[in-house]
Amino acid sequence: MPKPHQGPAESDPAIRVRALEAILTEKGLIDPKALDALVDTYESKVGPRNGAKVVARAWVDPAYKQRLLSDATAAIKEFGFSGLQGEDMVVVENTPDVHNLVVCTLCSCYPWPTLGLPPVWYKSAPYRARAVSDPRGVLKEFGTELPETVEVRTWDTTAELRYLVLPERPPGTDDMTEDQLAELVTRDSMIGVTKAKAP
Amino acid sequence: MLLTPDMVPTVVATGASARVDAHVAPRFRVGDRIRVRNHNPTTHTRLPGYLRGKRGTIEQDYGVFAFPDTHAHGLGEKPQHCYSVRFTAREVWGPAASDRDTLRVDVFDDYMDPD
Numbered sequence: 001m002p003k004p005h006q007g008p009a010e011s012d013p014a015i016r017v018r019a020l021e022a023i024l025t026e027k028g029l030i031d032p033k034a035l036d037a038l039v040d041t042y043e044s045k046v047g048p049r050n051g052a053k054v055v056a057r058a059w060v061d062p063a064y065k066q067r068l069l070s071d072a073t074a075a076i077k078e079f080g081f082s083g084l085q086g087e088d089m090v091v092v093e094n095t096p097d098v099h100n101l102v103v104c105t106l107c108s109c110y111p112w113p114t115l116g117l118p119p120v121w122y123k124s125a126p127y128r129a130r131a132v133s134d135p136r137g138v139l140k141e142f143g144t145e146l147p148e149t150v151e152v153r154t155w156d157t158t159a160e161l162r163y164l165v166l167p168e169r170p171p172g173t174d175d176m177t178e179d180q181l182a183e184l185v186t187r188d189s190m191i192g193v194t195k196a197k198a199p
Numbered sequence: 200m201l202l203t204p205d206m207v208p209t210v211v212a213t214g215a216s217a218r219v220d221a222h223v224a225p226r227f228r229v230g231d232r233i234r235v236r237n238h239n240p241t242t243h244t245r246l247p248g249y250l251r252g253k254r255g256t257i258e259q260d261y262g263v264f265a266f267p268d269t270h271a272h273g274l275g276e277k278p279q280h281c282y283s284v285r286f287t288a289r290e291v292w293g294p295a296a297s298d299r300d301t302l303r304v305d306v307f308d309d310y311m312d313p314d
Contacts, residue, residue: 030202037207046211087216088261090283105247132249132302133292152300158245159281159305160217160264 047116050081051164052185054114055196056178058091059169069093072164076114086113086162092155093166094192099146101139101154101192102163103131111162115187122191132156142193155192165192173199217265219278225308227282231257232314235306243271246310253291254314258303259283266307279308 024030058065068075072089092100105128110118130138135152155163167189188194235250245267265276284306288296
């Protein structure tokens, strides 16, 4: 029986993770302080603003965009964004004819150095199943409606490559600076569930 | 080796690529037609079940990587090529799917046969 006044119950995965962490710590296999440092890194230091800088640079600098599309890992490293879960990057470009969408159907693979940690919905079973089987339905739920003439290209990141979508530069942004453009680049637009924001 | 807090910045900055610096001949070339094997292990795999038996086309060769199916179980790296493979939505999901939409999935040599 749940007791009153104890707040919401912890979810099953949270309880399981806490139990695993306790056992691994007890056995001396992990240092919980190292885990805290890792979590802090991705909660407060690394996040989708990194990816937004990469995208904005690609929008204003055609030579950079070329490097980004031909060797994404090296081009992203020019900003100092590299390392864990970004060792082998691929950037896929949205065009008037192709809209790219990224999913990891097997788990939650995600490009940490450019986007930080994945949102909860990205890890959920419904997103993982439907991004491949009904991508247009998923896009619609994110408010993204695409004409039938556009190819929706879903990337299932099943192996060691990590994918970042290069959204299209929104119209009416010719006078904007690189920093202003970066503000239009959202996390969701770099996963591919939405377009970049309008100015 | 135990990960300690002082090691975290280095681990975060460098990561650990699963690429293997070995010369392994690719079994496929860009443009080759492939068929995914009916591969149903009870152990670790990176082949999504929805692709079993499906036909696709090699779009890009990403190079040589450790093979997760063996590597995850301590059975060696078994280095092999991993490719971006294109599948049409109709091939995977049937005639109700869009005739324009496609999937790109990262597929290892050992999951495929020539079609």
